[in-house]
Amino acid sequence: MRPDPDCRLCGLWENRMNMVMPSGDPDSRVALVGEGPGSAEDEAGIPFVGRSGKTLMRILAEAGVDRSELLITNAVKCRPPGNRDPKTSEMEACRPFLEHELSKCEIVVGLGRSACRDLLGFSVNMSEVANRDMTLRIGNRDVIFIPTFHPAACAYGKAAQDGLRITAERIARELRR
Ligand code: URA
Numbered sequence: 001m002r003p004d005p006d007c008r009l010c011g012l013w014e015n016r017m018n019m020v021m022p023s024g025d026p027d028s029r030v031a032l033v034g035e036g037p038g039s040a041e042d043e044a045g046i047p048f049v050g051r052s053g054k055t056l057m058r059i060l061a062e063a064g065v066d067r068s069e070l071l072i073t074n075a076v077k078c079r080p081p082g083n084r085d086p087k088t089s090e091m092e093a094c095r096p097f098l099e100h101e102l103s104k105c106e107i108v109v110g111l112g113r114s115a116c117r118d119l120l121g122f123s124v125n126m127s128e129v130a131n132r133d134m135t136l137r138i139g140n141r142d143v144i145f146i147p148t149f150h151p152a153a154c155a156y157g158k159a160a161q162d163g164l165r166i167t168a169e170r171i172a173r174e175l176r177r
Pocket of ligand 1: 050053074
């Protein structure tokens with residue numbers, strides 16, 4: 001199930017240039033889920049192509065992973081104005097599309113607090129839970145859920161960088177299984 005090209009299920013349609021749909025391999029066993037598109041993504045219509053995306057792709061490349069090997073998507077498909085966090089109501093409106101995108105994945109990596117909150121249904125403290133396996137119910141299946149730092153957090157400290165490196169190495173191992 002994909003959103004209608006003129007989707008107006010929440011208010012984010014008012015400011016969008018493009019709806020940002022998943023990129024990479026839709027059949028990958030590993031999915032990366034961010035919060036929502038930023039301005040570069042809104043312009044390109046592709047997730048994680050701006051500054052955070054470049055940081056993320058560099059860390060993945062260092063672990064030997066290319067973005068084409070993963071399903072890369074966001075909790076909401078349209079840019080929240082001013083790069084604010086998506087609201088719960090906006091995430092709920094987009095949730096059926098996200099569940100459909102994730103229907104073939106075995107491992108879902110949540111990037112940042114707000115994507116993790118949307119997926120898990122509760123808030124987490126990233127420094128406590130990063131890279132700890134959890135279980136996530138998607139439709140009628142349980143998948144492995146790995147919470148981790150948002151790449152934007154790498155600008156503020158080494159903990160996020162180290163945490164994301166651990167995630168990238170785990171993703172590399174999972175893809176080579
Ligand atoms: N941050 C996100 O969470 N998603 C993107 O696509 C880009 C930046």
